[in-house]
Amino acid sequence: MEKVWLEAQGNIEKVLTPQTFNTWIRPIRFGSATSSSLILEVPNKFIKEWVTEKYLAMIQEAVSALAETPCQIEFRLEEKTGDGKAVDLAQPGEKSGSPTGREKTRPGDPTSNLNPKYTFETFVCGSSNQFAHAASQAVANKPASNYNPLFIYGGVGLGKTHLLCAIGNQIHAKNGKARVCYYTSEKFMNEMINCIRYKKMDEFRNKFRKMDVLLIDDIQFMAGKEATQEEFFHTFNSLYESHKQIVVTSDKFPKDIPQLEERLRSRFEWGLIADIQPPDIETKVAILKKKAELNAITLPDDVAMFLGSSSTSNVRELEGMLIRLGAFASLTGNEVTLTMAREVLKDIIVDKSRDVTVEMIQKYVADHFRIKLAEMKSDKRLKTLVVPRQIAIYLCRELTKASYPEIGEKFGGKDHSTIIYSMKKMERQLTQDLELKTTIENLRRGLLS
Ligand code: ADP
Ligand code: MG
Numbered sequence: 001m002e003k004v005w006l007e008a009q010g011n012i013e014k015v016l017t018p019q020t021f022n023t024w025i026r027p028i029r030f031g032s033a034t035s036s037s038l039i040l041e042v043p044n045k046f047i048k049e050w051v052t053e054k055y056l057a058m059i060q061e062a063v064s065a066l067a068e069t070p071c072q073i074e075f076r077l078e079e080k081t082g083d084g085k086a087v088d089l090a091q092p093g094e095k096s097g098s099p100t101g102r103e104k105t106r107p108g109d110p111t112s113n114l115n116p117k118y119t120f121e122t123f124v125c126g127s128s129n130q131f132a133h134a135a136s137q138a139v140a141n142k143p144a145s146n147y148n149p150l151f152i153y154g155g156v157g158l159g160k161t162h163l164l165c166a167i168g169n170q171i172h173a174k175n176g177k178a179r180v181c182y183y184t185s186e187k188f189m190n191e192m193i194n195c196i197r198y199k200k201m202d203e204f205r206n207k208f209r210k211m212d213v214l215l216i217d218d219i220q221f222m223a224g225k226e227a228t229q230e231e232f233f234h235t236f237n238s239l240y241e242s243h244k245q246i247v248v249t250s251d252k253f254p255k256d257i258p259q260l261e262e263r264l265r266s267r268f269e270w271g272l273i274a275d276i277q278p279p280d281i282e283t284k285v286a287i288l289k290k291k292a293e294l295n296a297i298t299l300p301d302d303v304a305m306f307l308g309s310s311s312t313s314n315v316r317e318l319e320g321m322l323i324r325l326g327a328f329a330s331l332t333g334n335e336v337t338l339t340m341a342r343e344v345l346k347d348i349i350v351d352k353s354r355d356v357t358v359e360m361i362q363k364y365v366a367d368h369f370r371i372k373l374a375e376m377k378s379d380k381r382l383k384t385l386v387v388p389r390q391i392a393i394y395l396c397r398e399l400t401k402a403s404y405p406e407i408g409e410k411f412g413g414k415d416h417s418t419i420i421y422s423m424k425k426m427e428r429q430l431t432q433d434l435e436l437k438t439t440i441e442n443l444r445r446g447l448l449s
Contacts, residue, residue, distance in 0.1 A: 001033035001067070005040065008062040015058075020331060024051050025059075029078070037072040038063060046323050048075045112172065113182040114215075118165035124290050126283025129159055132274040136163045136247075140170035143178075143213055143245035147272035149236075150247045151254060154276030157314030160249040163276075164215050167247055171213055181208070182215040189221070189228040208235045212244050219248045219268075224259035233264050240267075278313030281305075281445065291319050297326035302398060303341045305441065309448050310349040321345050338398060356399045356447055358410045364447055365392040377412035391440060393419055394426040399447060 009028070013021050027047060031039040040059075042048045051059070052075060060073050120140070125133045132152050139150050150167075152160050168180045183191075195204035208214060214235070222228050239246055250257060253275075254268040279287065285308035292299035299322070307321050328344045329336045342349075366376045369388040376389055389411070396407050404416035404423075411419070430437055 001038055002030040004063060004066045005030040005038065007066055008059065011062050011065075012055075012058060023327065023331060024055060028075075031076055036069065037074060038067075039074045039076050041078045042075050043078050045077060046320060046327065048077060050324070050327065051075065112168055112180045113187075114165045114168045114172070114180065115161070116169065118162040119169050120166045122290065122294060123159065123162055123166055124283065124287045126279055126286060128277040128279045128283055129154075129163075132159075132163055132276045135272055135274040136167050137170075139245060139247060140167045143171055144243045148240065148243075148245055149268060149271040150245075151268045151271060151273045152247065152249045152276065153251065153253055153273065154249075155251060155278060155313070157316035158276045158278065159315060160251075160276060161217055164217055164247055164249050168213060168215050171245075178212045179210060180213040180215070181211045182217065184217045185219050185221045185228070185232075188216060188232065189225060192228060192231055205231075205235070209238045211239065214239055214244065214246050216246070216248045219250045220252050220257050222260070222264075223257050226261070229261050229264055233261070233267070236264070236267055246271075279315065281308045284308035284313070284315075284318060287315055288318055288322055291322055292326070295323065295326060297322065297329070297336065299336055300338070301437075301441075302338045303336055305444065306338055306341050307345075307349070309445075321348060358396050358400055358402050358407060361392050361395045361399065361447060362410070365395065365443060368443060368446075377410075379412065379414075390422045390426050391436075391443065393422045394440065395443060395447065397423055399444065 009025060012025050016025065024047060027043050028051065029041045031041040033039065042051065056073060060071075063071055063073060120133075120137065123133065132154070135147055135150055136152070139147050152163060154160055165182060168182050171178050172180050192201075192204060195201050216232070222232060236246060248268065254260065254265045254273070257265070285304045288304045288307055289299060291297075292304070303325070307318060307325075310318070310321070312318060325336055325341055325344055329340065334340065362376050363373060365388050366373050369384070371385060371388055375385050376392060378385065393407060393411065396402055396410075397404075402410070404419045408414040408416045408419045430440070
């Protein structure tokens with residue numbers, strides 16, 4: 001069946017543009033097959049979603065034409081080494097050596113399991129993660145001095161793994177000889193089980209005990225796993241006694257991890273416990289901008305704001321939206337725009353702005369500038385009226401689906417060309433006038449909250 005897939009891939013290549021093919025189809029690998037199904041492996045879930053949506057039928061057809069019997073196609077994510085849960089941020093099909101900041105990330109130590117992309121440089125610090133960020137930096141700058149162990153806790157996708165790896169990468173960058181080791185607690189457990197089975201426990205113990213820095217991710221998975229906890233407890237003690245740094249992360253506070261042995265819990269409480277809270281809109285927007293920069297995606301402010309104001313606080317999900325958008329833009333050869341974002345992400349972002357109407361905007365902006373609603377809709381050319389009117393029109397275009405004629409109608413029966421003129425003027429001014437930009441951002445935020 002592998003041959004069938006390769007041949008089918010070759011046939012698909014003939015009908016797609018090289019860019020589309022390289023982006024979406026080339027990364028798909030043969031996984032396994034049964035008599036009636038073909039399992040294909042894709043590198044990440046964005047490719048998986050996209051290919052399922054756009055190319056499944058084509059793939060199905062290409063394969064069926066070559067296979068002797070009808071065949072069901074299934075996609076599966078490729079297994080990754082290291083932090084298996086981390087989404088690979090490389091743009092699908094991205095060429096190596098992109099002129100972005102990605103080179104700035106250090107290669108890291110291949111034996112440490114650290115994800116080299118997760119560094120302090122690529123981490124955005126905001127009020128929600130300030131404390132954990134500062135604690136992590138303190139530990140990275142002076143391991144095993146003040147905060148040992150460091151316990152980082154916070155919800156899914158809030159940056160725990162990123163910070164944990166950033167600590168390891170920084171220590172390693174400063175001192176290439178430091179033995180740094182990143183393990184998820186699951187991997188710790190699996191390896192331990194294997195070593196027990198093959199009677200290699202001494203090796204297992206020695207390996208961990210000679211580390212200078214031990215980073216254990218998602219410690220909550222050890223809940224209820226007594227033998228693993230026991231082993232980890234001894235590893236912990238041995239490292240701690242020899243003044244080695246330990247950092248663990250968890251999605252819960254130590255006290256709230258069920259079935260965590262008391263003695264382990266109290267060990268965690270010896271050190272510093274730092275939390276990461278869900279990011280606010282400003283931080284979400286800042287993270288999105290950073291990720292866009294790292295992935296060479298041009299992300300206009302209004303789009304960043306649109307993504308940032310979505311209800312999710314899971315940064316991984318936000319990144320997913322961004323990558324999807326970037327991929328769409330590059331595939332279609334267009335710039336990322338708000339209209340495109342709305343369309344591409346319509347199933348993902350519950351668009352709050354759907355509830356915003358022209359009338360609401362008129363009233364809100366009029367109130368803000370303390371003018372009358374009638375003045376907002378009038379033709380009076382006073383500057384104190386023109387500016388609010390143009391801002392309101394701009395926001396109507398941005399936040400509602402109203403067309404130019406509809407907006408014109410609701411602004412006292414203006415011609416649609418007047419509305420277009422007003423929009424153009426605003427767009428031009430926005431590129432020069434920071435105060436205006438801030439005013440609009442505040443109004444937009446007020447309207448969406
Ligand atoms: P967790 O381990 O808490 O579930 P991760 O560390 O895996 O979360 O973060 C999920 C994704 O979000 C990663 O790609 C990470 O780079 C990104 N991320 C989270 N917080 C930030 C931040 N403050 N700055 C930059 N990227 C972030
Ligand atoms: Mg994690």
